[in-house]
Amino acid sequence: METAYLIETVIKIVVILLVFSALAGIGTYFERKVLAFMQRRLGPMNVGPYGMLQFGADAIKLFTKEDIIPTNVVSPIFKIAPIITVSTAFMAAAAIPFLPSFTLFGYQVNPIVADINIGILYILGVMGIGLYGPLLGGMASANKFSLLSAARSAAVFISYEVVTGLSILAPIMLVGSLSLIDFNNYQIENGWIIFSQPVAFLLFWIAAFAETGRTPFHLVANDHEIIDGFGTEYSGMRWGLFFIGEYANMFFISFVIPLLFLGGFGDGSAIGAFLFLGKVAFFFFCFLWARAAWPDVRPDQLMWLCWKVLMPIAIINIIITGVVMMEG
Amino acid sequence: MKNEQFNNRNISSDYFEVDIADYPTTGWGKFKRVVERTFKLELLIGLWVVLREMFKFDTHTVKYPEEKMPIGPRYRAIHEMKRLWESDAERCIGCGLCEKICISNCIRIDTKIDENSRKEVSEYSINLGRCIFCGYCAEVCPELAITHGGEYENASDQREHFTMYEDMLTPLDKMKAEKQLEFEGFGAITPHEDERVKKTPLAY
Numbered sequence: 391m392e393t394a395y396l397i398e399t400v401i402k403i404v405v406i407l408l409v410f411s412a413l414a415g416i417g418t419y420f421e422r423k424v425l426a427f428m429q430r431r432l433g434p435m436n437v438g439p440y441g442m443l444q445f446g447a448d449a450i451k452l453f454t455k456e457d458i459i460p461t462n463v464v465s466p467i468f469k470i471a472p473i474i475t476v477s478t479a480f481m482a483a484a485a486i487p488f489l490p491s492f493t494l495f496g497y498q499v500n501p502i503v504a505d506i507n508i509g510i511l512y513i514l515g516v517m518g519i520g521l522y523g524p525l526l527g528g529m530a531s532a533n534k535f536s537l538l539s540a541a542r543s544a545a546v547f548i549s550y551e552v553v554t555g556l557s558i559l560a561p562i563m564l565v566g567s568l569s570l571i572d573f574n575n576y577q578i579e580n581g582w583i584i585f586s587q588p589v590a591f592l593l594f595w596i597a598a599f600a601e602t603g604r605t606p607f608h609l610v611a612n613d614h615e616i617i618d619g620f621g622t623e624y625s626g627m628r629w630g631l632f633f634i635g636e637y638a639n640m641f642f643i644s645f646v647i648p649l650l651f652l653g654g655f656g657d658g659s660a661i662g663a664f665l666f667l668g669k670v671a672f673f674f675f676c677f678l679w680a681r682a683a684w685p686d687v688r689p690d691q692l693m694w695l696c697w698k699v700l701m702p703i704a705i706i707n708i709i710i711t712g713v714v715m716m717e718g
Numbered sequence: 719m720k721n722e723q724f725n726n727r728n729i730s731s732d733y734f735e736v737d738i739a740d741y742p743t744t745g746w747g748k749f750k751r752v753v754e755r756t757f758k759l760e761l762l763i764g765l766w767v768v769l770r771e772m773f774k775f776d777t778h779t780v781k782y783p784e785e786k787m788p789i790g791p792r793y794r795a796i797h798e799m800k801r802l803w804e805s806d807a808e809r810c811i812g813c814g815l816c817e818k819i820c821i822s823n824c825i826r827i828d829t830k831i832d833e834n835s836r837k838e839v840s841e842y843s844i845n846l847g848r849c850i851f852c853g854y855c856a857e858v859c860p861e862l863a864i865t866h867g868g869e870y871e872n873a874s875d876q877r878e879h880f881t882m883y884e885d886m887l888t889p890l891d892k893m894k895a896e897k898q899l900e901f902e903g904f905g906a907i908t909p910h911e912d913e914r915v916k917k918t919p920l921a922y
Contacts, residue, residue: 424772426777427771427772427775427777428768428769428771428772429771430771430776430777430778430779431777431778431779432777432779432781679765679768679769680765682768683761683764683765684765
């Protein structure tokens with residue numbers, strides 16, 4: 391049993407790593423295409439049919455480019471920062487159930503690496519550690535734009551951790567568990583949490599944009615102000631690791647939001663699984679959609695939004711939920 | 719694609735002034751504005767616009783090497799040397815005005831007297847590395863001989879990239895097929911020039 395469990399877990403980990411590394415690449419293709427269509431362009435068209443092999447061309451370029459370590463950087467930290475980003479992004483995936491459990495060749499497969507009882511706490515915590523990637527990378531870079539970006543990333547991540555944590559607290563109070571499997575099962579019986587906790591859903595969704603550093607809150611690597619932020623001095627695959635980390639984070643958050651608020655994968659049927667993947671695709675699309683539609687906010691507006699708007703609303707939401715639960 | 723849509727510079731009449739409210743100065747005013755903007759769902763308008771454009775799929779991309787934008791007849795690219803329609807002879811009379819007026823000194827012309835005691839161009843080159851395509855040479859040319867063409871895709875392995883008289887001259891077979899295009903830019907005759915021109919008395 392012990393060996394079988396080990397082998398199963400290792401296979402799951404490898405599959406998740408491979409699938410999401412590839413998805414991160416394919417995600418860039420979709421991002422380019424969606425942005426292009428929304429901006430009345432065509433996007434990549436020349437590599438392969440409809441530019442579908444663009445991702446492969448990018449991968450070859452990133453892998454074969456020279457990995458430059460500039461002279462004045464703090465070399466060990468500079469080297470390890472992208473690995474922190476990408477590894478924390480993938481570590482967070484350990485507690486996410488990607489599909490309902492299914493039977494493969496007479497063997498029961500649970501598509502979750504570890505159904506730990508503090509699932510959502512673990513995911514948010516590990517994603518929070520992902521802050522060290524941009525922070526250390528930016529501070530070690532010996533570049534003022536990278537340093538600005540590091541400072542911003544620290545501010546943004548820490549602030550929005552508060553909003554994520556507080557907004558998720560009310561649903562956790564309802565469910566009484568931190569495991570995402572329990573969240574899913576609770577929603578089979580009691581309906582989707584989005585209907586009982588719409589405010590928490592909105593807050594968590596807004597905070598997800600900040601946590602992944604996507605466009606309305608894309609201050610960490612805001613091209614027109616601070617070049618590529620913490621990624622300015624990076625080249626080749628080290629920069630690529632930051633990129634994979636960002637896209638993997640987007641995918642994992644897109645998995646977490648439907649699991650928490652939109653019924654997850656339902657009762658384990660195939661329809662529920664496909665619906666779940668549809669919801670995930672929608673939330674991933676929303677990241678790209680918002681990037682096409684909205685401008686970036688200023689850093690001070692970002693802080694204003696976090697501390698003066700979202701956090702008070704989250705706390706009020708918790709209090710109201712608590713009062714209602716006490717009455718009921 | 720036609721040129722007309724690029725040439726139409728008349729702004730449409732349905733422009734209107736945007737009604738911009740004053741910036742709120744008091745805290746209560748700012749709060750009211752935030753609440754108003756939040757519940758009017760102004761952000762969704764932007765989302766709707768880009769989504770609509772995505773489904774319309776009305777792209778404006780010109781896939782450049784395969785497709786090209788039309789260029790106007792007044793476009794000033796690589797020079798051309800025109801021939802006379804009547805005799806297919808070269809229009810250039812070797813007056814040297816183009817060399818004289820060229821502000822970047824990129825035209826060199828050399829002439830000689832040929833066996834019929836007529837002036838003939840023996841050497842004519844334009845340094846395209848220096849040429850700024852200002853169009854003065856075409857404007858000054860009394861014979862409408864040197865003009866600008868539409869060939870804008872140039873590459874060279876050195877900065878001093880020359881074009882010679884023979885390369886610019888309209889080929890004879892093109893001339894025979896009557897495919898030579900007149901330049902409409904600087905120095906070209908304006909439409910209805912024939913009606914407006916006055917005869918010069920012989921006494922002058």
